[in-house]
Amino acid sequence: MKTTVSTHKLPGYGATLRTAKRLTEQAVRIVNRAVPGRMPDVEVTLTTERGMAELAAAATLALVGSTDRKATSRAEREAKQVARGVLACAIPRPDGSALVLVIADKHRDDGEFAVTLVHELVHAMQFSRKDVVERLVRDKRDALGIERQSRRQAREFLHLLEQDEREAHGKEHLARQIVPAAAA
Template identity: 30%
Template sequence: MRFLARSVGRQHQATIDRVNAAVDAATRIVEGKVRGCVGPVEVAVASSSGMWELVAEAHRPMFGRQDPHAWQHDRNAFGTTTITKSGVLVVINAQACKGKATEVDKTLLHELTHAVQFNRRGARDLILRSLANNYGIDPMTEREARAANRRVDADEREAARMERHHRLLAQSIA
């Protein structure tokens, strides 16, 4: 696992420190509860705009040059997870999480759950297909899009349920 801070100032040091302290324990909790492996994952802390720049950078080797502004639909998101050419990228939004250790913990658990989901059989191919559709590279049929959206909805519900383990995470790093 690789950890990095990107486009964040000193005012976000507490968030960076919390993510750094909690990421290994959060990974163990998620892998134990979800029964899977996060696999090769990079965890980053970034500003609101830096978060979407990291997503665009992660997609560039797979889909060509991408515009990070296309992803800035939710500047208040606590985090996001996406696939990369070699694994998964989890990004925590330092601005949204500033001063909120509980939200950092919940976000780590939520986003690392997506990392496990993205390593399930067939998930990576579906995500690649969905992203290619979203970028207008290779359109999906309506049936394929509905199936992909159902998968995303189910994954979101599972990730949201993992957030309830934030107290366990806080206790494990105290």
């Protein structure tokens, strides 16, 4: 399990990057012990809202294996919409690792960052479980208009996605072990 922390189109955030590296190292250790599964190699990237949309679209297209122009524009549009409403996102990669994109400007303090990081690392652990990545790929291919999935598969995906989100929210309390002031 290898962990890297970097920035993307975020100049002048040296202190934030150092803090992120320290918090990520601690969060990976804690989440690895508390959540069932195997922690994959994780790349945490601090970025802006626009940078998150750009990187998320590229990672999604690499995951679904599409270079179709229509799918590319849909992925970019969806990534921009998602980036407006979230603090971070975790995306599995074809090589088995996970990409965690964090919008640095939307976090007021270390405690909020730690909660977000723990939440996304729980999702990274979920990617190692049986059939999770396959379900995500199938749903993304359907959303991008590449390959249809049945209604039953779509309902099952939404149910399991809700379950995964509940688990991630339930583990946010672990952030208090990293930053005691973290409010989960």
